[in-house]
Amino acid sequence: MKVRYWLLDINYGVIAGNIPEIRMWGVTPENERIVVLDRSFRPYFYVLPIRGYDPEKLAEKIKNMFSTKILACEVVEKRFFGKPLKVVKVICQVPPQVPELREDIKRIRGVEDVYEADIRFYMRYMIDNGIYPSSWNEVEAEELEKTVFRWNVDRVFLAQGPPKPLQLSRLPPLRVLAFDIECYNPRGSPNPEIDPVIIISVKTNKGDEKLFTARDHEDYLVIKEFVNEVQRFDPDVIVGYNSNKFDWIYLLERAKKLRIKLNIARNNEEPKQSVYGHFSIIGRANVDLYDLAEEMHEVKVKTLENVAEYLGVMKKSERPLIEGTEIYKYWDDNNLRKTLMEYALADVRSTLGLSDKILPFMIQLSSIVGLPLDQIGTASVGRRVEWYLMRSAFEYNELIPNLEERPHVSYKGAIVLEPKKGLHENIAVLDFSAMYPNIMIKYNISPDTYVEPFETIEEEKVYITPEVGHKFRKYPDGFYRKVLSRLLEAREKIRSQMKRLDPRSLEYRILDERQKALKVIANATYGYCGWTGARWYKREVAEATTAWGRTIISETIKMARKIGLEVIYGDTDSIFVKNVPEKVERLIEMVKERFGLRIKPDKIYIRVFFTEAKKRYCGLLPDGRIDVVGLEAVRGDWSELAKEVQEKVIEIILKYGDPFKAVDYVKSVIKKLERGEISISKLIIWKTLSKDLDKYEAHTAHVVVARKMVQAGIRLHKGDKIGFVIVKGASQRISDRAEPYFLVKDFSLIDVNYYIEKQVIPAALRILGYFGIKESLLKSNKKQRSLYDFFQ
């Protein structure tokens, strides 16, 4: 019979000692949970003979040497960076043989290298069959007696043929379960050896909401009940926030200690750590929403509360907030315990709410690049691009290059213009759409079209890169040209489909997430090819792309000036010009004519302000909104107070053009600060711990504070944000006077002077300095409202 299913998870097992069995865990349109087994697929890899070595002979040799381990050995035609070649395909019995044989075969005389021996078996299976996770598939299969397997599924099937992809954009009715744990932690960070899990909160997308709580410090039942609840609800997706780096590790350790089996997978196993450090729960997708939150650069301190507020899931003002180190106090105090319960509930509600916002995008990303849903978040941006490329390589019969360690080589990037400082009115911002992908397509820039300097080739057959001189064949189409064109075309197609849909419809939402995912992959491809960790790394490719970019933007600026358009600023793929509609139109046409590339008016600023610095400006939009770019107000490492002041100053300047009004405002803030009328929370400065604590040479404030936190028993990791405030003290060094923010409750300890001189004033002066305002004016007590006073 034909079986249709949405592929949720995939793994494999070995049965009868030597038969690999692919297991595809899916959801059917009839809302059943199924597993489809395929016992017909075998692992394999390729062996490239050294130059001049007969591949047939090599195949024969390998066959003889490893006759007991190898199922078959055949010569196949492939391409490698576009060049046709013959390789030996070595087919093995079971997947664990691959890494073993790879090493043995590498050492054989006549072998140049081994390829595609590092692709996990289930990924190999999906690639070869052209099927994708998080999408619909169809397979001819017979149903097996499910009781034989004792797995938690409705039905089990055995594939009779290869699965095929189905083009359907709707989603199955997925069951989602969110969870969150709270641990007892009287000494800073909790230790699973001794500290119990005091609360596990659970919420499902079917409306269940449960708290499992410890009896004082006894958590056996908490974990047991959680396991029961997961088994009862039988979720397809389990979501958590930082669950891969905390909750699962803690729960597993705790469960081990208490001799509880955390058997929540659909094959009754425990979650186990897998490829990118995530926990795999067989048959379900274990998704850590923190991974995607990390990519949301608009939120500076990525706590669950902050991300939930940013995405409109839950306001911080509508939920209890408890400092991590204080949790145990709330547990021990009978009056406060209720608040902790509310806190745990708010966390799990936020987590489930977050999944509504984030999962649809992850699902599309998963179905485009081909990584299972539980791996998509943990894979780096580069690896996501790469999986997409690996899929494409298979389709084009291209050999996948091996991972290599390479030294870093830098190259020249984009151009940034010196801005014309000051206030400008009515400015149009013109952007090249998808500049780098389009450059790569247009000039056929790709590792497989690259012509080495020593190769001789007629000039008409190549594109020669300006400045750097790299040559790329005009034909045939390079790998990147093919891949990028497909991505961009797919996106355009979806966008035109969307125009016919109701923006409130589910399908519209799905397509919108899909087009966003396609855009993300296309835009990351340039960065990918200049990344030394990339399989398809080629410095010249990245270098040529930016070189063309520089030429194109420079020429565009010249053309603008030639037709009398004043250029105020430009960065990489954008130019800021005086908004003269006829001239702007003409420029767009000229660019199209000259380069075959599209530039579009992205936005218009009624007023825009530049300091002398690049990459920092602010502008007033027609609808009254204000853009702040690069300035302190949008940086995560300035105090909220300084950012707020700058934002207000910008608003006053852009809307009313009155620096003195801004001065009065700044002075009023300074007065409040002096009187202690500002909340300490607005004085916190956050900085990321970007490496291990012992690797720092410099004694910066956040490093010093981080060391103090570690002393206090708080476990810190690379990537953690350190929040501190500056307090009064004898030392000149700021780092000596930095304290963890949660230890400073009394405002009288705060070094108000620091906040005035090093936070508020610099942030305000960044803007007001241009208008001739001096620091002394901001600090003076005299009121002054006019130009006359100013010049006195």
Place this chain on the structure above:
DNA sequence: GCCTTGAAGTTACCG
């Protein structure tokens, strides 16, 4: 020994 200066280290931003 004190003050100035600039390099080095560091973070976070832009596109």
Place this chain on the structure above:
DNA sequence: ACCGGTAACTTCAAGGCG
């Protein structure tokens, strides 16, 4: 663990001065 370009801050040691 995607790129280079850029601004800005703090620390720290060298250099200038007396």
